[in-house]
Every structure is written in structure tokens, then in C-alpha cells.
Amino acid sequence: MDASVQQIPYSSLTVDHTLPVPDMKPSLVKLCKDLFKKWSNLDESHFFAERVSGGITNLLLKVSVKEQNGNTVHVTVRLYGPNTEYVINRERELQAIHYLSAAGFGAKLLGVFGNGMVQSFIHARTLEPVDLRKPKLAAEIAKQLKRFHQVEIPGSKEPQLWIDIFKFYERASTLAFDDLDKQKKYETISFKEVHTELINLKDLTGRLNAPVVFSHNDLLSGNLMLNDDEDKLYIIDFEYGSYSYRGFDIGNHFNEYAGYDCDYTLYPNKDEQYHFFRNYLQPETPDKVSEKDLKLLYVETSCYMLASHLYWALWALIQAKMSPIDFDYLGYFFLRYNEYKKQKETCLSWAESYLSGPRPKPKPKPKPE
Template identity: 70%
Template sequence: MDIAPSVAIHDSIPHHPLSVDTALSFPVMSHRVIDVCKKLFRKWEKLDDSRFSVETVSGGITNLLLKVSVKEGNGDNVAVTVRLYGPNTEYVIDRKRELQAIKYLSAAGFGAKLLGVFGNGMVQSFINARTLNPADMKKPKLAAEIAKQLRRFHHVEIPGSKEPQLWVDIFKFFEKASSLRFEAPDMQRRYETISFKEVHEEVTQLKELTDRLNAPVVFSHNDLLSGNLMLDDEHGYECDYSLYPSKDEQFHFFRHYLKPEKPYEVPEKDLKALYIETNTFMLASHLYWALWALIQAKMSAIDFDYLGYFFLRYNQYKKEEQMCLHNLTYQSKKA
């Protein structure tokens, strides 16, 4: 188990209460971001603003990522990433829990190094690498390396409760998502087409079924799509489910996850068990992000069709449900 060194966790990380309003025009917001950087890092506090440049790294649907480049007094050029939390995202994200996890993962060598924290965001080291795309994730060598690193990620020791949070979060999301009201009439009409009685029954049934799997509890990423993986070397949400890995591709990944040093010694029964476990929890992922999207539709100021995203994920859940539940029932009878 990878245990992050405690010296890297305790607060040598600078903090400042200043926040940056993401609704500001980009030039004004950039000035505020520069101000935050100066207040967090003393070596920059006397630099002229002309030594800083700010550019958008990602137009994500939860947070805004900015690259801040700085020409320091000694002539060195450095860059950091500033992550601005999306408006009202604290409604569904426990920022204290998130920050603790990032600190430990950073110390264990995962992701960007945490450099500073401010009122509604954080500053991290800038990683000069490209994000993967769905086609990359099908390449056997890359898939094997991702599996190996995911195994290591799941073994990082994060202090705190070891009780699973997935269903706690899903039921919390359901409670919030099922009691919204939209000012825009067209959004309210679309929202009212959702049968929350049906959604609640689906959530309850799936929880009961996943409980039967006795799956291990690990610290999970929960959003490990291609854009969140980077390799050294969002233009919308049109999900192409034809790119979902085949059974053979999944077995290749599982072998390198379960036994990275000797992947072809993994017993077939272990591969089949993990196949059923993974694809059953895939259903939980659809419900999780569908309910999250409804809350975002009400709370977020980001220009994104969150209601449409709910229907995209929930409809895919319904499409996949019977096959996954059949596999689980069949496996249970064999056991």
C-alpha cells in the first residue's frame, strides 16, 4: 500500500481567503487570478502584472482550468495551473474531503503537485503533457500501463473513514435532484418528464444487487475518462458508446490490473468475476452522473446542456441494465 509521506500533507501549503468570481469578464478575472498568485507566493508579490499571462486550459463542465505563466525576476519562465471551482459546486462536492485527497495523492506521485489554496480554488503545478483520447485507451500498451497505475492509485492510503461513499452520494444526489424547480419554462417541462419514482426504484434495486458482489472498498477516481489521463510525449458531450471496450479489451486491462508483473497468470474465474463487478458498477456510474447533471442544471452558470446530459446517461443506463443484471443473476446462481 502506498502511504503518502506525512511531511508533504501538513500545511506548508500556502492559503489565502481571496476568491475569484468566474462570472467576470476574462480580462478582469485574469487580473484577479494574478492577484491571488501574488498573495499566495511571496516571490511573486512584487512582480509587475506584465510578467504574468493567463490562458484557458480547459472549458470543463465542473471547474475552470487556467494556465498562469510567469517571468520571474531572475528571468526564469515558470507556469502553474489555477483551478477555479464552478459556481455552486460545493452543493454536491465536499471540498474539504476533495482537498485532503488531492494532498495525499499529490504526495504519492499522482497528478499535479498542490502548491496553494484560495477561497474558491487551488493552484497546482503545470503538467506539460497531452491528455489521452478514447482511441488511445484501446492501445494495449497504454491500457496495460493505465491498469497498473490504477491498481497503485487504489492502494494509496487516505486517512479517514473506510466506509463506501458511492451510495451515500447517489442517494444524496437523488434527494437534491428530485426537488428542483427551474425558472425557464422549457427546462421545467423537460424536468417534469422524469419519473423520479422510477429512478428511485432503479437506484434502490441496483444498490441491493451491488451489495451482493462484496466488492472491495478502495479510494476511487470515479471520473477516469480519457480527458483526465495525461501522457508525457470539452467540445460538448456526444458520448460514443461504440467505443466502450469489448470483453477481450476489458480482460486485457483486468490482467494488468490484478497482476501487473505476471498478467497472463490471472485465473479465468478472476477475470469473469471482475468483468461482472465492473460492468454492474458501470450502471451505478450512469446513475451517479445522471443525478449530478440534474443538480448542475439548476446550480451551474456554465453554458452546458446538463438536462440533456441527464437523459443521455439515464437512457444509456436503461439500455445496459438488462444485460448487466442478467450477468449478475447468472453468476449468483452459479455461486
Template identity: 75%
Template structure:
């Protein structure tokens, strides 16, 4: 799917969102695209042209009025901060998010655009201002992204838990069927049919047993279905880079909903805990049971003050609820590893970004195999106990 198709999908989602709010919802648009392979200096005039095309109040401004800087360049998107100095001397900033090339193989952009409207109205993320051929423009959030080590700090972990619970309570139009196994199946189909010209990549890829992976998916799905986890609208990618903090205001922001969908609650929680390891995949940093229970208490009682937990006053959360959520989370933690391992194989073929996606596959899949026995034994023991 090229930029034109993404544009068509965006227009369809825009019209759907507008009709649902009786004409009160409006986002700006442009048919322009920006080549993400360009260096920042080469990209700058194109970004300026895009902003002038979208925001008519800037259309006659000289290029010297614009500054463009990189906010972050992850392994999926490129975020740019565009600051415009207006005639009255006031500066206004927006964020331009450029989709990574070929990311439509793994991301449903239509679903994302519909979700943004409702999540933004509920106070999550940046406000969607405009869409264009291969990206979107959002309001600029004056905050820093967290690091993996930030997420395990007790006070921040408590706030993330509260925000995630409220995130899960947002109602998004569309199918409420959990997407986990649907997406895993799609990823598996694409990942198992790849070819690589590079000899080193081909040898690594050919060492993978897709028959084994399919068996692992089938086994895990059986246990996951028995858990009967609640289905909520999930972020599905709550890593440190998708959480921002304004330290002066003490305000936390959950951002970037491109992988968002209705999904099993335990997947969102387990996936978040896996991200304590960071891109280096140091899984010794996976949260302990005590750290997880601290998170769960605030997730289950999002309106309780942080001090209550520190003073052990959140004991009104039944231990049975904590135990159940622990089993649910650590079962779907395994699914998170399979999901991103298969995702990484597709990216190894499709993405032009300089990242060792094949190596990332093995890190995730090997961790899945390392954790599997303990996590599934815990789940099966719990299910036997509760069903007896």
C-alpha cells in the first residue's frame, strides 16, 4: 500500500469521524507527502511547504519563520517539532509525525485515525490537527519521553497504572473483537513467506522453524482463551517512548495509538512490563511480583492517592483480584513476545530503518521460550484451582 492508498484510507476515516459528531469534528488535510529517506536539512523545505499548505494562516510566511527539529526517530515513525514565529512575536509549535515506509504492512491507519479522535477527547495524547499523504500533524506536547528505568519508579508506575485503567475505559467505535490472535495470524502468514537477498540475513531467517512457532501460538491461544481476560481498547505498544512526562506540572501523557485496538487487557499489561527491558531487551529488568502488584493496585483503584499505597492503605483490593490479574498478565506477556517477534521479521524485510530486526526477533522469541514453562505452569495451576 502506497501513500495514495494511505491518503484514501485517511479520508475515509476522516469522513466517518465527522459524520459521527454531526459535523462538529473537523481536521485539516493535505495531499502532500514527505520523503522520509531525506536528511533533515533536505526535508526541512518540504516540511515547511506541508505546514503552509495545511495551515492557511502560515501560507505567506517566509521560510525563515519556521524551525524544524527532530523530536525522536524510533523504529517505526519520525517525529518532528515545527515551530513558527508569527508576526506578533508569539511562537507556535506543532508535531509532524511521518509514518515509516511500509508500516502499513503491520498498522491499520484507518483504525488509528478513528481511535485518536475519541482518545483525544478523553484527554489522551496530542490533539489531531491534520492528516497528509504519509503522516499526521498533532499539537505539540511540552514534555519529555520516559526511559525504561523511569517506568519502574514507584510513583510513576502508579500514575501509569491509573492512566492505563482510564485509557481502557474509553469507548471506541468499531469491532470489539480482540485483535491479538487475528494480528498474530496475519503476522505469521507474512513472516513465514519472506525472502532475503543478503546471505547473512537469509541464513538467520532459514534457521527459524515456523512449524514450531505455529505450534507455540496454538498452545498459548488455548491457555489464553481459558483465562477469559476482559477485552478493552488497548494501547498495545506502551513502551517508554510512548509515555511523556511534564515534570513541572507532574502530568503524564500516553501517546501514539497506531497499534491500538480492542484486545485482551492482560496483553496490554504484559506488553508494558516487557518494555521495562527497553530495546536492549534486558529482561532481568522485568518487574518482580511485588512491583507488579504495586502496579495492579493502582490499576484496580485508579482514583486512590499514591500515598495510600505507600502507606499500605490499598489493601481493600482483594488478594484474589491481584492474583488473578498476575496470572492474566503473565500469560499474555508470552503473547507479547510472539507478537513482536513476528512483527520484527516483517520489519527486517520491509523497513529501511537501520535496526537489527532479525536480531530482535531472536531476542523476543528466545525470551518467550525462557519464560514459557513458568508462566504456563502458573496459569494452568491457577485455572485448575479456580475451576475445582
């Protein structure tokens, strides 16, 4: 691991995420004292804990510490969901956080422990899916995402998308459920069909030559925060981050307009997408983006939007087996896979039409004087 990451305080302690927050408090106090020696002499009355949010992967807690000088410091404690190592590369995440934080993204990493991390507290509200389609906010997300994609993370630049998807496929296609109803539902899935879809989509997207960037890969509303007073947007939580394709990060974000309920009538229309693309491609002069560049990104995003459905559909099957969180992951697989099948023909025909169309002619070399 990168030396700068190794300098972050580490504790082997764990916190039981299944407990109510008041019952977690003794463990949280012990953890904070172990990680941050300046708090080691404070008694429990100086510590306050509350739940901030809990997605379908992690639990976020706000811990406030009243120091001896009377100042109150706030930190965020993020507890990993159990068995998330099946779908998340934690070492990759920790390395990325260091460089992304230095570039001004997310919260600062303060400490790492047995089943989570401690970060600086961001004074902002978490966005809702309905916020994503607001034009001003969509433009700001696009500009921030462009800047995010320009951050250099050391190590291999090999895109991980298809490596991760096929890894998910291997795990998702060999599950067995104790619950008979779940098992019956699971057995209705044709993994042979899914595999064929993966191969075909991988081949098609490969022909698009999409730029490879360090991608967030999970840019849902819950991973965006806004300080309304300062009008400042924060991109947070990089646990799925990796080098991947530009179009995947954008297409995946557009899928998240639908929220966990998967209401895909909320997917951005072409005008809304072009508004986002303009601010992404040329943040300073969005009105100067060429029609050709908009069309290319539209096709690229539409194809990788399909890949996003397959990625999270397979992820959901693994979570259905591994996660104790009360969420219908198995149902989520079908919502994502069915939407993939619904959109496939349209998106693939756009791509084929674009790829078979006239290619730009090389510019003639200038004649010698």
C-alpha cells in the first residue's frame, strides 16, 4: 500500500453495526480514544453519537467530541456492511481516498479500523434523486465529475469495469439460498443468457474507444452532498472507485436518477443529457461544445448505461446472499436486468449506426513550401 496511506492512524477494533446507536457508543468511544490519542483522557460524557444515514452498503455515524478546551469536533464514522469485501477492494479504496482528498474531493481520511473508517465531517445535506435533474445542480455535478476524472491515482491504469463485472458474474452464478422462495426466484435466472449479454456488450463498448479515467462508479444521489448556504457540492464515498470508462461513470449516474425504486421514467431525456455533457466537456464554455462531441458522448453513455444495469444486477445477487441489510436485493436484480433488456435494442442500434457511419477523414499533410 502507498506509504502516505500507511501513515493514517489504524486500530484493530471493530464496532457492531447491528446495535442501536446508544448501545454502540461505548465501542465508538473506545475506538476514538484508540485512534486519536488527544482524546484518550476524556470520559464517555464528552462523546455524542448519532446516525447520519445508512445506505444499502454502509452505515454512517456522526460522532461529536467536546474537547477539554470547550471546542466540539465532529467526525464521521463509516461502518462497512458485512461481507462487502466480496464486492469492494478496500485497499484500492484507501489509496484512492488519499489522492482524491488531496485534490479536494470528499471528506479527509482521519483513521482506519477493523470494519470501517473515520473521516472529517462535511456540513452539508445528502442529495435526493429528485435533486439530480435540477439544471443548475446537474451542471455543477458535471463540472465536478470532469475534475474528478482528471485526478491521477498511482498504479495500474487498466480499466477494471469488465474485470469486476465478470468477477461478480462468477460469484453471482453459483449461489444457493436457504430460503426456498429466494432459491426458486434465483433459479429462474438464465446465467447462460446473462453471460452472452456480457460478452456482446463488452465487445460493442470496446469498439467505442471510450476514454479511461479514474471513475467514481457509484455516483448516486446519496454520494453527493450540498451545502446550501455556501452553494458547495461534495462528491463522497469512493469505495467502488477504479480506473474505468468515462461513459460508464456518466451512464451509471444517469441511471441513479431513478433512485432505489428504479423509476426509469425519471431517466434524463436527450436535452437533459446534452446539458450535462456540455458542462462536462467544456466547463468554462459549455455553449461552445460541438454537435459531433455531444453525439459521441450520447452514444458512449447510452451503451455504458447498459453495462451499469448488468454491473448492479449481478452485484445485487451477491448482496442477496451476503448482506444482512433489510433490502430486496433479489428483486433489485430483476428491476435492473429487465430495464437492461428493455433499453438494449435502442441503445445498441444507436451505437451500430454511429460506428458504421462515415468516420472523420484524416487531415491532409501540409505541402512543403
